[in-house]
Amino acid sequence: MVIIMALFGILxxxxxxxxxxxxxxxAPEAPDFANGLFVSCSNWGISIGTAVGGLLISGMGIKYIVWAGVLFLILSWVTILVRSFLYNPVKELSK
Incomplete structure (x- = not known):
């Protein structure tokens, strides 16, 4: 479990x-706003992840908590892929 926790922490x-x-x-013209948005969204994500993990533990047991981590890992990769397909800096600069 320590190895899995370390891996999740690194990711x-x-x-x-x-x-x-x-x-x-x-938002390069508003770095303070972008930083505030980042902190707010990070806190929101941590809160949702903690709540879902807690619900999973209380409903199904501790042995399924790793699957919640895997689910959120997959969701994060999907958002990375969607973002990279929708916004490609090379394409944006060539316009």
Whole structure:
């Protein structure tokens, strides 16, 4: 379990850096607003993840909590792929 927690912590940190870059690059003329938006959305995501994890533990037991982490990992990869298909900086610069 320690290995899985460490792996999730590493992936979470990487995703946090990607989110910070994306939000800042989406609003380069308002960096303070982008930073505030990043912090708010990060807190919101942590709250939702904690609530879903708690509901999963109380409803199904602790042995299924890893599946909640895997589910959120898959959802984060889907959002990364959607974002990279919708916004490609190379295409945007060539317009």
């Amino acid at each position: 979470f940190s990487i995703q946090n850096n990607i989110n910070q870059y994306w939000i800042t690059s989406a």
